[in-house]
Amino acid sequence: MRNPKSGIVIGYSSRIGVAALILGVSLITAGCAASGGNHVFFGKTDPPRENVLRYVSGSEPESLDPQISAGQNEARIYMALYEGLTEYDPKTSAPVPAIAERWEVNKDFSEITFHLRKNARFSNGDPITAGDFVYTIRRGLTPEVASSNAALAYYIKYAEAYNESAVFVFDPDSQTFLLEKDFAGVEEQPTAPASATGTTPPARTPGPPLSSQPVESVAAEYPPIPEEQTPDADTPFHRFMHSPARVVLPADDKGRKKALDANPKLRAAVAGKQFLPVKAENVGVEAVDDYTLRISLAQQAPFFISLMAHQFFRVIHRNTVEHFGHAWTDPHNIVTSGAFKLEAWQPYDRLVVARDPMNWDASRVKLDHIVFYMLQDITTMINLYRAGELDAMYNHTVPPAWLEVIAPMKDFMDAPEAGIEFYRFNTTKGPTKDVRVRKALNMALDKKAMADWRHVQPLTAFMPTGIFPGYPQPKGDPFDPDKAKHLLVEAGYGDASGNFDPEKFSASEIEIVTNPDGSNLPYAEFIQAQWKQNLGVTIQIRIMENKTFQAAQAKLDYKGISRFGWSADYMDPFTFLGLFYTPTGNNGTGWWDPKYVELLDEANRTVDHQRRYEILAQAEKLLLDAQPVMPLVVATTRWMKKPYVKGMYPNATTLFPWKWVYIERDQAKWDYGVPNMSE
Numbered sequence: 001m002r003n004p005k006s007g008i009v010i011g012y013s014s015r016i017g018v019a020a021l022i023l024g025v026s027l028i029t030a031g032c033a034a035s036g037g038n039h040v041f042f043g044k045t046d047p048p049r050e051n052v053l054r055y056v057s058g059s060e061p062e063s064l065d066p067q068i069s070a071g072q073n074e075a076r077i078y079m080a081l082y083e084g085l086t087e088y089d090p091k092t093s094a095p096v097p098a099i100a101e102r103w104e105v106n107k108d109f110s111e112i113t114f115h116l117r118k119n120a121r122f123s124n125g126d127p128i129t130a131g132d133f134v135y136t137i138r139r140g141l142t143p144e145v146a147s148s149n150a151a152l153a154y155y156i157k158y159a160e161a162y163n164e165s166a167v168f169v170f171d172p173d174s175q176t177f178l179l180e181k182d183f184a185g186v187e188e189q190p191t192a193p194a195s196a197t198g199t200t201p202p203a204r205t206p207g208p209p210l211s212s213q214p215v216e217s218v219a220a221e222y223p224p225i226p227e228e229q230t231p232d233a234d235t236p237f238h239r240f241m242h243s244p245a246r247v248v249l250p251a252d253d254k255g256r257k258k259a260l261d262a263n264p265k266l267r268a269a270v271a272g273k274q275f276l277p278v279k280a281e282n283v284g285v286e287a288v289d290d291y292t293l294r295i296s297l298a299q300q301a302p303f304f305i306s307l308m309a310h311q312f313f314r315v316i317h318r319n320t321v322e323h324f325g326h327a328w329t330d331p332h333n334i335v336t337s338g339a340f341k342l343e344a345w346q347p348y349d350r351l352v353v354a355r356d357p358m359n360w361d362a363s364r365v366k367l368d369h370i371v372f373y374m375l376q377d378i379t380t381m382i383n384l385y386r387a388g389e390l391d392a393m394y395n396h397t398v399p400p401a402w403l404e405v406i407a408p409m410k411d412f413m414d415a416p417e418a419g420i421e422f423y424r425f426n427t428t429k430g431p432t433k434d435v436r437v438r439k440a441l442n443m444a445l446d447k448k449a450m451a452d453w454r455h456v457q458p459l460t461a462f463m464p465t466g467i468f469p470g471y472p473q474p475k476g477d478p479f480d481p482d483k484a485k486h487l488l489v490e491a492g493y494g495d496a497s498g499n500f501d502p503e504k505f506s507a508s509e510i511e512i513v514t515n516p517d518g519s520n521l522p523y524a525e526f527i528q529a530q531w532k533q534n535l536g537v538t539i540q541i542r543i544m545e546n547k548t549f550q551a552a553q554a555k556l557d558y559k560g561i562s563r564f565g566w567s568a569d570y571m572d573p574f575t576f577l578g579l580f581y582t583p584t585g586n587n588g589t590g591w592w593d594p595k596y597v598e599l600l601d602e603a604n605r606t607v608d609h610q611r612r613y614e615i616l617a618q619a620e621k622l623l624l625d626a627q628p629v630m631p632l633v634v635a636t637t638r639w640m641k642k643p644y645v646k647g648m649y650p651n652a653t654t655l656f657p658w659k660w661v662y663i664e665r666d667q668a669k670w671d672y673g674v675p676n677m678s679e
Contacts, residue, residue: 040672042409043386047644047665050368053658054391056381057372060348064329066311067140070148072654075311076394077372080340080353080658082314085114085133085293086305090660091677093418093571093653095305099128099315099337099360100293106221108605109302110209111241113222116291121358122317123341130287135318138162138280149312152569157211157241157284157298161248167256167275168282169247178247178273181208183266211284211296212245237286241296248278300604302612303572310570314338339365339659348374359659366662382406385640391663392641395654400455407455410672411640415650416466418568419635420459420576421523423512423561424553427628428590430509432560436491438627440484441561443477444534447632450526454519457634462620464634467652468573471613474621476631481534488535502536510560512541515549520563523632553588561630564588571652573616574600580623591628643670649677 048054058073066078079088085103086095100114120128137156140147141163154160161168169178215221247266250256256275260267284296297304307313317335324333331345339361340353351372355365373390375381378397384390395417398406406412425432425441432438451458457465460476485500493508495501514524524541531537539560544552552558566586568575579585581600583592599619606612623629637650646669647660664670 040409041411041643042406042640044388045411045642045644045670046388047642047663048391051366051663052369052371053367053645053661053663054371054373054389056375056390056393056397057351058374058394059376060374061351064334064342066314066316067136067145067147067149069311072394075655077351077353078311078314079338079655080370080372081336081338081342082311082316083120083338083359084309084314085116086308087657088309088651088653088655090647090657091649091651093651093655095309098309100308103305104222104225105305106210107223107607108210109300109304109607110211110297111221112295112297112305113288114293114295116293117360118291120337120360123336123356123358124317125358126317126319126335127290128315128337129290130293131290132315132318133293133313134285134287136315137285137313138283139316139318139321140312141283142280147312149310152307152310152312155297155299155301155304155307157245157296158248158278158282159284159298161278162280162283165251166248166278167251168278169249169270170274170276172274178266178269180245180247183247183263183269208244209297209300211241212243212298214239214242235286235288238288238294238296241284241286245298249275251275251277302604302606302609303570303574306570306572340367340370343369350374361659365659367658370658391645392648393639395637395639396635398638398640400453403455406640409640411643413637413639413641413648413650413674415637415674415677416457416464416652417635417637417654418464418467418571418575418652419566420462420464421563421565421632421635422459422462423527423630423632424564424589425628425630426556426558426560426562426590428556430559431491431505432510434491435627436487438630439477440487440491440535441531442484442627442630443480443487444484445527445530445630445632446479446534448479449530450523451633453526454523454633456636459631459634462623462629462631463573463576466634467568468571468613470610471573472617474617474624476624477627484535500535502538505535506538510539511558512539512560513544513549513552513558513562514541515546515563516543524563554584556588556590562588564629565635567635568653573613573620574604577616577619577623580628589628591626593622593626596622641671643667643672646671646675649675651677 057076061074061077062069062071063074064077064081066082083098085098085100087098089096099116099120101117103112103114105112116128116130122128137153139145141150141153141159143163143165150163154163171178210221249259260270286294288294315337317337320333320335321328324330327333331342334342336342336356339356339359341356342351343354344352351374353370353372355368356362359365378399381390381393381397382402385393398412407414425438427433427438447458447460459465460478461473463471463473465473488505489498489500493501493505512524512528514520521543528539528541531539553562553564566576566579577600580587580589580591581597583590596619599615599622603612603615603619606615637654639650639654641648644664646662646664648656
């Protein structure tokens with residue numbers, strides 16, 4: 001049972017529970033949308049007397065351990081309590097310096113050296129060192145921790161092997177390990193990591209990256225670095241990282257047999273060898289000194305720095321974790337690293353954080369407290385916001401039915417998100433095995449009408465539009481029912497006269513599979529109606545409970561069409577395109593093309609940023625031509641904040657670095673509309 005610290009009195013917004021009871025019992029009518037003659041903002045706009053932000057974070061957090069939970073409701077709280085090597089830029093969500101004041105990347109994006117601030121402190125005053133980040137990353141990958149975000153670290157050398165409890169193969173006679181390069185080229189397809197994590201699998205590029213090649217000096221591996229800033233490369237661990245990659249095999253007999261059966265040469269070579277477990281000390285993170293952290297990757301990954309602000313990599317206090325075990329996040333025990341520290345936690349009600357004077361950037365922090373309210377009911381949130389009991393709400397809290405009233409208000413925040421909705425096609429069986437059928441179904445859906453209905457942006461490509469500046473977005477097929485019918489005739493669904501026969505197609509083995517969460521079922525019904533209207537076909541909807549639904553998609557156990565969506569793990573196109581790097585994992589379509597993989601690999605080996613984008617766009621074009629998916633819409637943020645709340649922007653991730661947020665009491669400086677995102 002998690003209890004707030006004794007002696008804490010939460011004076012601010014203590015009447016919110018009463019307000020919720022009073023205001024949550026009925027919907028607001030359009031005539032009540034403006035309060036007291038206020039036709040500019042939605043409800044009251046009286047700033048709180050104290051520097052306190054009252055914010056809805058969502059449902060009760062699963063844990064305050066940043067490496068355990070993967071939900072956005074937890075992430076909003078983690079953003080206050082913990083800090084990483086980098087932080088999200090409040091407008092662009094790009095990485096900006098945090099505990100790392102600077103970093104260097106080697107010539108092929110396979111190794112990064114971070115330089116830490118010497119004044120960074122935990123909430124108990126202990127210094128934050130490179131060793132703390134080594135511990136944090138290793139701990140998050142420990143199989144027993146069962147982190148749902150562990151796969152985000154799989155780009156690090158031997159991270160996946162350690163997290164999957166894999167083994168090295170050791171030759172006791174020669175006292176050497178078997179190496180990947182001696183057994184490469186046997187398997188036709190890359191092997192995907194475990195898909196249970198829900199994250200994008202890392203790419204594996206042909207040829208060893210610089211991080212796996214011997215180097216004489218840092219100067220030979222990195223672009224020019226001032227001599228006084230060059231880290232010592234001549235450490236035993238760094239030499240180990242720069243040795244050729246070792247063979248990694250599953251520890252369990254069944255998994256190992258399967259891997260060896262796929263590689264007869266390796267199967268013969270392991271006879272008489274020893275299987276040694278991959279350990280935490282083998283993972284490619286090194287404290288060169290107290291304030292220099294070096295991370296060696298298994299591949300080139302130009303986007304890796306963008307991951308460093310993710311909650312998984314936010315630093316935790318080793319002594320606290322090891323001393324208290326699972327109870328380390330209890331309010332009486334917890335030690336944090338962010339701009340705020342935990343002050344009180346009333347489960348299923350609120351969590352209060354207070355400005356941490358120990359934080360290295362405490363002088364920037366203007367809020368004294370943030371009150372995170374555990375609310376899920378949207379009507380209650382909107383009522384409380386209107387009454388002035390809340391200062392801001394999280395994303396997607398303004399439903400389409402309310403937009404006519406709320407969208408014109410100057411405190412309505414809306415912008416594209418780094419997230420998309422799309423449908424998968426099963427390309428391995430049934431009608432959707434034929435690319436002409438997939439293209440026809442895509443062209444027979446009026447995505448603009450769908451987007452207008454949901455008040456979002458239509459999507460014909462796979463990358464969310466407006467998220468990655470400079471990315472040359474290819475275009476998918478337009479809405480064209482006549483061409484769709486022509487393609488279906490070509491695919492064999494025509495009558496004796498050569499015209500499209502809707503009944504023949506409706507009778508085929510095809511259905512729309514969806515889980516009922518949120519707006520998923522209305523989306524499916526809209527698509528079903530569109531195909532009935534534009535093609536005359538009737539495709540049945542099959543609803544699956546979420547757990548069964550996810551398993552069925554992973555096994556391609558669905559007939560025809562299945563809904564899906566994806567939100568960026570990090571701000572780079574690869575977080576979307578990497579879904580189809582392997583035929584398994586989060587692919588869910590059965591489509592896999594080595595040419596597509598080659599383009600992704602080439603892009604991740606390309607140093608020039610714009611040229612890399614161009615190559616990624618070529619890969620996206622290949623994906624759209626093959627049509628294993630049917631893009632639908634780009635998500636939008638849709639939330640509200642009071643005009644006196646400054647420093648909060650409708651960024652692409654809707655994650656806010658709280659140290660930039662403050663209460664502005666001068667009305668001349670209030671936000672009247674979406675704040676400027678370009679300055």
